[in-house]
Amino acid sequence: MRHLRFLRYLDEVARCRSIRGAAQRLNVTPSALNRRIMDIEAELDAKLLERRARGVQLTAAGEVFVRYIREQLSDAERMREQLEDLRGLKRGTVKIACSQAVAHDFLPRQIGLFRARYPLVGFEVAVADHERAIALLASYEVDLVLVFRAPFIGRLRPLMTVPQRLVALLPAGHPLLERPKLRLADCTGFPLALPERTTGGRQMIEEFIARSGLRLSVAAESNSFELLRGLVAQCGMISFQIQIGALPPAMPAGIVVRALDERDLNAADLVLGQLRDRNLPLAGAQFAEHLATGLKTLGG
Amino acid sequence: MRHLRFLRYLDEVARCRSIRGAAQRLNVTPSALNRRIMDIEAELDAKLLERRARGVQLTAAGEVFVRYIREQLSDAERMREQLEDLRGLKRGTVKIACSQAVAHDFLPRQIGLFRARYPLVGFEVAVADHERAIALLASYEVDLVLVFRAPFIGRLRPLMTVPQRLVALLPAGHPLLERPKLRLADCTGFPLALPERTTGGRQMIEEFIARSGLRLSVAAESNSFELLRGLVAQCGMISFQIQIGALPPAMPAGIVVRALDERDLNAADLVLGQLRDRNLPLAGAQFAEHLATGLKTLGG
DNA sequence: GCAGATTGTAGCCGAAACGGCACCAAGAGG
């Protein structure tokens, strides 16, 4: 959309917090960029940027305007999709940020199912922790988030929440597998491979430790669930994951999933959400609906 | 907003259903206007207008695009108001369409109360029948409607509904005033001044007539409630109005208001509404809230 | 069926907007 050029300019400046930096990314000269911004400031009769020696900073008015810009850009995209839609094509791009737990199996499968019906729809998936996911949502870089233990933010509108329990991942043949149900206390003697402290699952474990005073032997710790699974299968460690991240069919041979006793850990919510006060692009809205049914059948 | 110029162009063309007509209203030449439109069509790769000999007609894609345009223009206005807002000024313009029944007393008083708190807020009020009011809302020419017996339209989002009964307006000293409550059948012998058939109040009366087979002597009929009141005060006729249009303090001397028996006429709704899927400008949203409380205290 | 009016459209030209380049001024950091 031609008429949105200036808006893109300011959007990029806001992201880079620098006129020269934005100019480089936009393939224009800083002077030209700066002039357009000054035009807008003159028209609105309000300073949008606080010019500092090391770059620029958005003023309060700038914040308001940048939010407006991102709405506009999003709306333009949505309109385009509507046009494509009534031309018979279902296309567009779904941008989503998700927790690592769903990155291995659940989300890719849902994308596959969705694309079977709408093959022209593209996807951009950012795997990130809760905070970064919410930040991406707030800056309009993604349309949807699917995260575990989302922080309570006013601008997040939950579309669906699914309670999730923690399950244990054990190597095949592990002695603990003889018991039908596992308690966390049973694991004290065994080497554990835990997810990083920023993840929701780890925080649940930490809360339990704080409550019970249990001492666990943490043999390994990683930000990669992929690696943790490897530690289980190849080093005989025990790891933990939320249910959706450890659906039995997706587990490699050599790893067995066991539920943890309900007394040990409360469930926490996996939440599918979008930005409040925002109209999603067609493709995004449809995929959100698709995901919602996918999540629902998961529970049933 | 400079970057929205093209959009205004097409918006006006859509309203005029003519390129030349729109060009005249926009103070540009038809050729220039047409070029911009063709630019947009080329960029979207979709014909927006069906060129005919007597003017132009929006295509389906055109409809989608024009709706997008009006959203954009509305959003731009809202953003401006937000900027003014954080500059300390509460300004903006509230655009509202209303039924005649509230034009005489209720709405002006509410506007007065509102402007006492926000003196910089301007008003544009269009008095119109239901259909036209809804049309104005749908084409983004007004932000709010306050109409009696609004038609059920999907795009209308009711914010508040207030049931309204019909009351009779009689000249002071009229013989019927001796009775505490009036029945419609009592009026058969007297000359009546009825509102036009397009108004909601008249339709209620017509429905009663159809049900009861009553014969009323219609001495006068008008589209102006102002005139009807004159006929009551100066010609001794009886007229009818919904409650909110006949609040006793607003009645001129010489006119007395009497409730009609509940058995005769059901209540119908006065509805305050906005367009679904639209974010109102700040001033509009605030006035809607103000009106809602005004309507609530009315009932209590 | 034919003149007249009305509508959208293309060519040409001047004006305005825009971007690139070179240069300047102001802080930050050593």
Add this chain to the structure above:
DNA sequence: CCTCTTGGTGCCGTTTCGGCTACAATCTGC
């Protein structure tokens, strides 16, 4: 102190835009 980075300005060529004029197609009234 100098140097490096940042935003800001003057000048000039390019692109975009709008007004004028003329033209083809269609509707209207007789």
